[in-house]
Amino acid sequence: MSLIEIPVSEIRTEAHYLLTDSRQLTFADKSLFFALRGEHHDGHRFLTDVYAQGGREFVVEKAALTPSLTAQLNAWTDATVWVVANSLRALQFVAAQHRQKFSIPVVGITGSNGKTIVKEWLAQFLANPDRVVASPKSYNSQIGVPLSVWNMNETHTVALFEAGLSRPHEMEHLQPIIAPTVGIFTNIGPAHDEGFRSRKQKITEKLRLFTKVKKLIYRKDFQEIDQEISLILRPVNPAMQLLAWSTQSHADIQVQWLSEDTRTLIQLSGSLGNHQFETSYRNEATLENLTHCLVFLLDHGLSPQIIQERLAKILPVSMRLQIKEGIHNCQVIDDTYNNDLQGLTIALNFLSQQENRGMRAVILSDVLQSGQPAEELYASIAALIHEKKMDILVGIGPEITRHRSLFTEVKSYFFSDTGHFLNQFSLPLLSNSVVLVKGARSFSFEKIVHRLQQKAHGTVLEINLDALTHNLNYYRNKVGANTRLMVMVKAFAYGSGSVEVARLLQFNRVDYLAVAYADEGVALRQSGIEVPIMVMNPSPSAFDVLWEYTLEPELFSKKILTEWIQYIHARSNAGHGPGVHLKIDTGMHRLGFPEAELPWLLQQLHEHPELRVNSVFSHLVGADEGEHTPFSRLQYERFIHSAHQIEQVLGYQTLKHILNSAGIVRFPEYRLDMVRIGIGLYGVEATRMEQRFLQTVGTLKTTISQIKHVKAGDTVGYGRRGQLFQEASIATLALGYADGYDRRFGNGVGLVSVNGVLCPTVGNICMDMTMIDVTHAPAEEGDEVIVFGREVPITELAARIKTIPYELLTGVSERVRRVFYKE
């Protein structure tokens, strides 16, 4: 094979699927794999994997061709390999070529918020008679957009694609791929994103998506958007028709939102005629998203009657894929929002990461609106389910039932509708499995999830897995490609749930995990975690399990090091156990060899070469606070001095590491071979200098059990502490100090958010309950209450009771159910 670089225009492929992530491989022989290189990922490392699984078409980068890779590629005589300068550009080019084959209306959606909602709602409105192709979930990145556009086929009559930006110059690559004929600019948020000089620059960049649109829909009340359209976009696209709408000033379309008790009237007048629609939504952001949809639909020619009929049925978009503990020891992956082939593939891939249960089951509705002939569609689904090694399939709906004979490779059950399933299916058949519940909205699969879900008390800690990934990548980008990542998942992953978090980290290929005690490490291994694990506080009684589960002990004192050496000597295979980590005490005075014991340590290392030292490390005592910077520097100097002596005696290099989350931000120059991320992953930036770049991971929620009106002069709670000077509405929450809501939050110190309004506690916190004042909040019994999360930042709460966020996070008791979700 000739591995000569070609221009991307010479790529010719018959592949059905474009693939950029080897973990998502499904139909290998029909896929074209693009080896992409990012700052931390190099797809070229996975070429062999893909080939071994049957992949035969590859796009690789010239600069990545090492002699050994070249030799390997040359040996694959049955494969086609295209060598290009930049694989991402090749992917984008192939998608842009594909786009050129179609002349249907293509809607390009961008903006700070609401892209996904507008897209999903338009899809709901348009489906039938239109056949819609849309970006799956929020696939709107440099990679997501080409993958979305690749799904277009001859049966579609409208396409809806969203485009997002994380830095300047990205849109010029997305424009030719989407090549929208109609644009929707949803809005512009106040956030000044990393990578952009100003909000104006962000708007200008986003507008590049619209340089060739025939029509552009936007809300004129965003004055900066309006200005930039006249100044920048108009001159390059003079023929474009504007559909500007406004609730405040004169525009092509005047809009009024009239909210009454239970409904809102949306009135439009102007260039699209006079119309009035009615919805039960009231909140401004939702009305804005709806208005974008209405303007598009009226212009598209959908009749106002049909729009109103569908508007009544429009459902809130929850693209969350949630993981819940279920009955019969099953784990439920709730993806009941929609059901299409692309979404099913994503969900099945996600399910494959959940490896700890015995069996894999999927409950699946008919797939609506695929645009494919039914026979072909269900054949692909059967193949997918087989490929992803599902053990059980429950098919619900007339169509999937009609094609039951295609599902020969899996144990399967079929029902004509959800009601029959709930009445007739024996749920214990799903015992000990991970169950994906995936159905089109009209099948009401939330009833199935409800049935499967474990009953628990009304308090949950929701963990946003996307935010975790975001935060991980943030630190990854900071430390660069040459520094490894160890993630601290001690203390139940800072309260977030160790197994699920570890699984996500393993999927994201972190280099090391660390736990405090051996049994935490064992639990991870038993759930299929294979990443190297360091145990910070091993005890001799745990040495057997350390050895058995390949958990690597931290050795920090004369005593523990001597005991470990004795232990390994007692085994016949002394040199074959786990490697160890040496902790140096440079000033923390917690665990670690003090400087004075260094000569002893060096002597031991010299005498016991069978001790394999994987790393040497120390811990900064005050990286989060600027005042301790001189001491941190001193600690670093001491550490390097000791580490070098150790390496000299060992005769080989070990990993050296000293930075925790705060240290990564404050001392990038000390990143060495590895860093240890803890609290930052969970969304708290301990130096507070870069908090804005992290996303909130955990949201503690509870519910209102009762509301009562209490007269002035009465008291609330134990000890008559909650004195009321005015008449008040008091709500009782299903949360107390036994759930981890600290007693110090009592008597107005703690605040919770009720329907967006902050409400203070009243009186003492009880064991299982807390009373709050909801006089100024819209509140009803059964309403959800946010105890901490984005609205109530955990750092501020911690400050209110003079503690640190670490204590609040790890204090959420284990009886509080953890729910994991992905957007």
Ligand SMILES: *Cc1c(COP(=O)(O)O)cnc(C)c1O
């Ligand atoms: C917990 C811990 C960390 C992580 O610290 P954060 O402040 O949470 O980033 C790093 N190193 C050691 C030794 C730890 O015990």
